[in-house]
Amino acid sequence: MDILYTVEEKYLQAVEELNYGELPKALHYFNEIINTEPDYARAHYQLGCFYHYQFKNFQTAGYHYQKCxxxxxxxxDVYEHYLKLVVTLKMHKLVEQIAEKALAVPGANKAQIYENLGLYAEEQQNLRTAKEQYKKAALSAVSSTDHSLYQDHIKRITAKKIAGQTMTYTYDQEQ
Incomplete structure (x- = not known):
């Protein structure tokens, strides 16, 4: 086993293990980093992803995302996953706060942020806001695949709006 001297080297090794599907090794490295350098933000991010997606331990995931x-x-990178988590947990105040911060950070995937806000609004049955968010996501998309996905969201919202409309029938007595 190689002796890793710096935190950055351990982090890169952990990411490499993660890319090769060696989750236990990667988790071990990230925890080692946190134990020696508790202020290493990117290790907190990776641990947040582990607890969020692998272990479904949302409280611990939230702690690591927030720490990052x-x-x-x-x-x-942290904002997309942190926002997904608070949307899942229906943490109303945090959704707005995290989205606002995320949209101000250079390099944050704005299309994903808008999509998560759209999903959140859709869950709240606020179809007008959801459609607006999906439109913003489509405008921010950088790939045609993502753009098509956001257009599908818009079509779904439109169909929901139509399905929710009340129908008025008139009775015509002329025959």
Missing amino acids: VELEPEFP
């Missing part, structure tokens, strides 16, 4: 944002607020 506190330590390195300009790190763009």
Whole structure:
């Protein structure tokens, strides 16, 4: 086993293990980093992703995402996942706060942020706001695949609006 001297080297090794599907090794490295350098924001981000997606431990994931944002607020990758988490947990106040911060950070995936806001509004049955957010996502999309996805969201919202309209029938007595 190689001896890793710096935190950055351990971090890169952990990311490499993660890319090769060696989740236990990667988790071990990220925890080691946090134990030696508790203020290493990117390790908190990676641990947040582990607890969010692998372990479904949302409280611990939220702690690590929040810690990452506190330590390195300009790190763009954390916001998409942190926003997904608070949307899942229906943490209304945090949704707005995190989205606002995310949209101000250079490099943050604005299309994903708008999509998450659209999904959140859709869950709240606020179809008008959801459609607006999906339109913003489509305008921010940089790939045709993503753009098509956001257009599908808009079509779904339009169909929901039509389905929710009340029907008025008239009875014509002339025959």
